[in-house]
Amino acid sequence: MITATSPVALHGTFDAADITFLLKPVLVDSTDVMEKERLIQSGARHYSEMISFEKPPTLAYEAIFADALDRGAERMGREIASLAVALQRISPKIVTLVSLVRAGAPIGVLLARALKRIGVDVAHFGVSIVRDRGLDHNALDFILARRPASSVFFVDGWTGKGAIASELERTLARRAEVEPRLVVLADPCGGAWLAASGEDWLIPSGILGATVSGLISRSILNDDVVGPGDFHGCIVWSHLRGYDRTRPFIETVETHVEAALATTPAAEWTSAHRQERAAASSDVIDAIAARHGVTNRNRIKPGIAEATRAILRRVPERIFVDDPADPDLAALVHLARSAKVPLDRLPGDVAPYRAVTLIRPIA
Structure with a gap:
């Protein structure tokens, strides 16, 4: 308890x-x-x-x-x-x-x-x-x-x-x-x-x-x-x-x-920014789903933070990264290697993300 x-x-x-x-x-x-x-x-x-x-x-x-x-x-x-x-x-x-x-x-x-x-x-x-x-x-x-x-x-x-x-x-x-x-x-x-x-x-x-x-x-x-x-x-x-x-x-x-x-300008996030990112995000999620036969997209956890947390909380099948030597991915790579989760290097293929974790299907 x-x-x-x-x-x-x-x-x-x-x-x-x-x-x-x-x-x-x-x-x-x-x-x-x-x-x-x-x-x-x-x-x-x-x-x-x-x-x-x-x-x-x-x-x-x-x-x-x-x-x-x-x-x-x-x-x-x-x-x-x-x-x-x-x-x-x-x-x-x-x-x-x-x-x-x-x-x-x-x-x-x-x-x-x-x-x-x-x-x-x-x-x-x-x-x-x-x-x-x-x-x-x-x-x-x-x-x-x-x-x-x-x-x-x-x-x-x-x-x-x-x-x-x-x-x-x-x-x-x-x-x-x-x-x-x-x-x-x-x-x-x-x-x-x-x-x-x-x-x-x-x-x-x-x-x-x-x-x-x-x-x-x-x-x-x-x-x-x-x-x-x-x-x-x-x-x-x-x-x-x-x-x-x-x-x-x-x-x-x-x-x-x-x-x-005192010196930083206000953040601006336009509809053009959102549309560009949405299209790129959809493309990479679609590609991973098609390549690995994923029908439940809740199994796909994109982005450094989500990919890292998925290793801590869930049961990962594999992880896709742009570059495993990227210092921003140190936590994710450390966890993946500790848990013996395969890391697939896909340079440019996970953009706009730098890492994506795929959750293992459990029968």
Whole structure:
């Protein structure tokens, strides 16, 4: 049995002023990764009903993260600043950031701090969204009772195939008061409303899980522990406290955000940018699906962060990379070699992505 703590107000290990998670801490049994994969692929269970125990990162993996942060913090700070300036122009007085748990949380914290620094009234919440099941409407109702709908922007780290962007649009189609304005750092599939770039690059927080996200698990939507009036559930991974990098990560990147705010132009993400990226993304997904006989495209996990997380959480069959010597792929290559997952080098054939993981079919 997994155990969890239940704070009165859920902030994880973030500063309480940085984010409020609208999640219900729950207790659920841990599901073995292979069994979880079998249940997902057979249709017996939805992925959100189960969770596998999150292990501490190894010393080698933490060193890879430290190197990624050292190399990527300046770019991340600059791109956060560009998004903040863009949001200030669109909504100069009041902004409500709704970060999609959990990859959106550290991005949203940095973005909220930047907006406060340039004089915007900001509130920041962490909310669950589940593929095929939608956004947590109880959480959204909670926010809209306190903040104007026109001020709401949704935050995530990146897009992969665009499944979450599509889920957000589908969920909000019957809620005309809220626009599905998704803000991300990297949008290689062209699914976001606003992005700092369309490049698939190594966002440092993308290769860690709970230990850079306030020790919060990904969200859980299981009828045994989440009732009709509840927020979606989560685990607080207290056993990872000794490995937590949440606040050091935020403080490191924030210094670069501060340095960039005065000189960085506002991010611009046009329909032409989105269309170009969407076409390129579709082409590479189609090619991989055709080449490997994939009928369920949920088995294809494109982009550095998604490809890396798929090795940690799922059962990978093989990984396609542009160049295995690319330093931005160090975490992915380390995990692949540790798990003895084949790496296929496909120079130029995975663009606009730099890595794609294919999940193994489980009978």
